[in-house]
Amino acid sequence: MVKEVGLTDFQKEVLDSDLPVLVDFWAEWCGPCRMVSPIIENLSEEYKEKIKFVKINVDKFPEIASRYGIMSIPTILIFYKGKIISQTLGSQTKTQLKNFLEEALKKI
Amino acid sequence: MSEENYDLVIIGGGPAGLTCAIYAGRARLKTLILEKVSWGGKLLFINKIENYPGFSEPVSGLRLMEEMKKQAENFGIEFREEEVIEIDIKGKEKIITTQGEKIFRSLAVVIATGTDYKELGVPGEIEFLGKGVSYCGTCDGPLFQNKEIVVVGGGDTALEETIFLSRFAKKIFLLHRRDKLRGAKILQERVFSLPNVEIKWNTVVLKIEGKEKVERVKIKNLKTEKEDFISCQGVFIFIGVRPQTGFLKNFLKLDEEGFIITDEKMKTSQEGVFACGDVRKNSLKQVVNACAEGAIACLSAEKYIEGVKYG
Numbered sequence: 001m002v003k004e005v006g007l008t009d010f011q012k013e014v015l016d017s018d019l020p021v022l023v024d025f026w027a028e029w030c031g032p033c034r035m036v037s038p039i040i041e042n043l044s045e046e047y048k049e050k051i052k053f054v055k056i057n058v059d060k061f062p063e064i065a066s067r068y069g070i071m072s073i074p075t076i077l078i079f080y081k082g083k084i085i086s087q088t089l090g091s092q093t094k095t096q097l098k099n100f101l102e103e104a105l106k107k108i
Numbered sequence: 109m110s111e112e113n114y115d116l117v118i119i120g121g122g123p124a125g126l127t128c129a130i131y132a133g134r135a136r137l138k139t140l141i142l143e144k145v146s147w148g149g150k151l152l153f154i155n156k157i158e159n160y161p162g163f164s165e166p167v168s169g170l171r172l173m174e175e176m177k178k179q180a181e182n183f184g185i186e187f188r189e190e191e192v193i194e195i196d197i198k199g200k201e202k203i204i205t206t207q208g209e210k211i212f213r214s215l216a217v218v219i220a221t222g223t224d225y226k227e228l229g230v231p232g233e234i235e236f237l238g239k240g241v242s243y244c245g246t247c248d249g250p251l252f253q254n255k256e257i258v259v260v261g262g263g264d265t266a267l268e269e270t271i272f273l274s275r276f277a278k279k280i281f282l283l284h285r286r287d288k289l290r291g292a293k294i295l296q297e298r299v300f301s302l303p304n305v306e307i308k309w310n311t312v313v314l315k316i317e318g319k320e321k322v323e324r325v326k327i328k329n330l331k332t333e334k335e336d337f338i339s340c341q342g343v344f345i346f347i348g349v350r351p352q353t354g355f356l357k358n359f360l361k362l363d364e365e366g367f368i369i370t371d372e373k374m375k376t377s378q379e380g381v382f383a384c385g386d387v388r389k390n391s392l393k394q395v396v397n398a399c400a401e402g403a404i405a406c407l408s409a410e411k412y413i414e415g416v417k418y419g
Contacts, residue, residue, distance in 0.1 A: 030247045031152030031170040035145070039189075058251065065251065069321065071342070072238040072248045089238045091146045093191055095207055 002037075002044050005054040006061050017052055020080040020108060022101070024055040025070050032091035033074040039094050040076075047101060051078075078104045113213045114140045115413050116406075117204055119192050120220035120352075122149025123395050124385025126176040127402030128218050128409075133183020135410045140212060141180070142204075144191035148173030149222045150386065151395065155246040155272050160395055169246075172395070192355055197381050200416065215416050216409040219356070219368060219376070219383040220402060223349035223393075228260065232316030233345075240322025240342045245269035248342075254278045257342035258325050260313055262286060264393075266346035267295035273344065274302045281338050283311045285330060316343055351387045363389045374405040380416070382409050 002024065005013045014021045024040050026033035037055075044053035058065040058073060068077065068084070076097075078086040086104035088097075116132050118125045121143030132139040146152055154169030181187070190206035197203075197217060204212040225243040227233055233241055242248040249272055257277045259270050262284035268291075270282055282299065287309045289296050299305055308327070314335065315326040324339045351366045361369045361377035367389035374382045384401035386393050391401060 027250065029155075029250065031148065031154075031168075031173075032146055032244070032247055034170060035147060035152060069239065071240055071251050071321065072242055072244075073251070074247075075238060091152075093144055093207075094189060095191070 001048075002041055002053040002055050005056055007063060010056075010061075010064055013052075013054055014079050015082040017079070019050070019052045020078055020085070020104065021052045021054060023077045023079060024053070025058050025065055025068075025073050025075045025077070026055055027057060027059050027073060029059075030073050036074045036076075036091050036097075039092075039097055042094065043097060043101065050105060051101065076100070080108055112140075112211075114138050115214065116140075116216050116218065116409055117142065117202070117212055117214040118218045118220060119195075119204070120149065120222055120385070120387070121147040121177075121187070122220060122222045122385060122398065123151055123172075123176060124222070124387075124398035124402040124405070125149075125218070125220035126173075126180050127399040128220060128384060128406040129180040129185045129402075130176070130183060131403050131406035132410070133180060133185045135406065137410060137413060140186045140188060140214070142188055142190050142192060142206065142212075144189070147177050147187075153244050153246055154268075154395075157395060194355060195359065197359055197378050200380070202380060215413050216380045216382070218374075218402075218405045218409055219353075219360075219381065219387060220385045220398075220405070221352040221355075222386045223351050225345070226348045226350050228313055228345055228347060230313050230315055232318070232322075233343075236316055236318060236322045236343070239320065240318065240340075241316060242342065242344050243346070245273045245344055245346075248344075249273045249276050252276050252342045255341040256339065257281070257344060258283060258313070258338055258340045259344045259346065260284075261346035261348075262289045262291065263346065263348065264291040264295060267291035267299050269344060269346055270305060271295065271298050271302070274304055277342075278304065280305045281340065282307045283313060283327065284309060285312050286310065287331075313343070349386065349393070353387060367391075372404075373408045374401060375408060380409075380412055 075089045115137040116139045118141040151169035151173045156166035158166040194205040310331045368383040382405040384405035385398040
């Protein structure tokens with residue numbers, strides 16, 4: 001499951017998390033985001049033991065998007081112990097995203 | 109490795125491929141459609157389509173894609189998200205290998221892989237991708253609220269995106285390397301009427317500069333040879349497309365740019381292989397045309413498959 005996160009729970013859910021956290025920055029109007037979402041949803045089941053999955057709507061929470069300099073969506077960041085350890089952007093295949101997750105996990 | 113057999117495999121899930129799938133489903137062909145990234149292809153990059161017949165109110169590319177896909181699903185087409193890395197189409201049996209190491213065997217193949225956006229090829233372009241450089245106004249435009257941006261190009265896409273982006277940006281500099289725009293007249297009229305758009309004619313980008321993010325572009329006027337800078341936070345590039353035909357290697361006749369050459373029945377140089385949509389040489393790059401070509405390709409494939417099966 002991919003949890004919707006906003007301003008009030010960002011600190012707790014993302015920065016203070018013990019597990020690494022994948023953050024998917026998206027918006028309603030972004031076609032490619034809507035296509036990547038089901039892939040991420042799918043991966044969130046496969047990786048639920050290793051990674052926490054959340055998403056942030058950049059329309060509702062532009063503060064978070066601008067804090068991390070998001071200028072293109074979908075952007076996917078992986079946080080570990082409050083810091084960004086990996087990032088990628090644009091629409092991608094499941095294989096590409098899986099490779100991205102595996103590479104990120106190696107950094108932990 | 110798993111192997112499966114089909115009558116028809118369609119490579120590419122944009123409007124051409126999806127329409128082909130709808131027709132194939134109705135023809136009761138055992139059909140698989142493969143898409144490497146996102147169903148809908150270029151449709152997803154279109155905010156509003158106002159020239160697709162049947163919609164008196166402009167329709168979003170996303171919605172059109174969802175409807176097309178649902179329609180094909182209704183006819184029992186199999187969908188898979190797999191990237192094709194190799195095809196062997198010389199023999200009667202066409203063999204398609206995907207990145208997941210799956211092998212699909214088929215009597216006929218329709219290639220509808222479309223195009224990718226062209227890059228400018230200037231310093232800073234790759235470094236600042238996602239840091240101000242974008243190829244999709246519909247995706248990123250709203251993140252440039254009240255910012256100053258540069259748009260590069262002069263065709264339909266560049267003009268449509270300029271109109272869309274003008275809702276968010278404080279100021280847009282539209283850079284075009286000629287002294288006339290190429291896009292549709294109605295789009296030109298709209299662009300000319302926008303108060304926050306300034307067109308810089310005969311102008312090219314030499315370099316995109318900044319520290320962490322885009323801060324300015326270095327430009328050159330081709331007439332006067334004068335170089336200058338424009339301060340901006342975003343650079344949106346719409347200078348055309350290139351066909352996605354790399355995986356075909358030398359199996360099919362392509363033109364010098366890599367577009368697939370076909371006859372009017374969408375037949376390629378290889379028997380049993382058809383191509384449709386933007387990937388085809390001389391295809392009008394419009395959704396309605398991609399759909400029409402998808403239908404033709406399917407009917408040609410159907411005829412061919414019948415010939416193979418029943419002689």
